[in-house]
Amino acid sequence: MTGSAYFMASSSAALETHTLVVEVDNEPGVLARVVGLFSGRGYNIESLTVSETQHAEHVSRITVVTTGTANVIEQIKAQLERLVPVHKVVDLTATGRALERELLLIKVRGKGEDRVEALRLADAFRARVIDATTESFVFELTGKGEKLDQFIELMRPIGLVEVSRTGIAAIARGPEGL
Template sequence: MKIASGPVERHTLSVTVDNESGVLARIAGMFSARGYNIESLTVADISDDDAVSRITIVTTGPAQVIEQVVAQLDRLVPVHRVVDLTLAGEHIERELALVKVAGSGENRIEALRLADVFRAKPVDTTTGSFVFELTGSSSKIDRFIALMGEIGLVEVARTGIVAMARGREAL
């Protein structure tokens, strides 16, 4: 068996599927069986009649492996379409995070100041903590979390990446 080589690349895939039981498990199983890693995975219904869902998958690997992943996903029965947004052109990626920070005194003031700089919105406040809501690129969220780690980071919940191609055309 020949192992694919080459530089490891990050790709964002948009997969349109029938919204039915077991589809996500089949897709995750395909990745797992072949030893491919999923860095981020989001799923949501995108149709009025709850019949179609969009799965956004961020994965890494050599170009040859990514091509195999796309081809194998495209062959799964409930899959309508697979688009490698990374190759398709300019696209937008966003992620949502909830970040809980504890602190008092100067740390509390600094947490609010940094949240303002990052446009993070406080969605819960107690006398000893905040929960901030933050949307943006993964790198922006990573930077915010790192800074809050110095102040009093308690907990983080992240949605994973959602992505869409730029322009007038729909996938």
């Protein structure tokens, strides 16, 4: 296959989005090594969250959402598994049994009718008011990314000031652990 024929064949492969959980030793430089693997090979990270989850064992959980062809996703998993501080790599998307949530903090400015509309929409989305002044609100909302995107778009014409999102936290359904 010539170079251009290979490019055409490979570029027609369907892109998939996968949520990967990577259990690692909680030590300096580990996150940099994991992220470096992605950047060094040109893989994109859509979302990244990390926290120590097993304090006594000093183990952290990195949740990475990435997009690529099926072959690229397999390469990413194989390369992550070869990193020394990595204990386990689980593709939650492949299991088909994952729960995913994000946290959104959003600041909205508004007076009069805009203020009333912001509160009405927040109630409809089950967002909590965590700070309020006479001219603004800060709302807290958790849910799937699409829900958060909708809330942001509805708040934009009212007086969107600032948005902060955590990235995806994910866990598999059922009684089994990783």
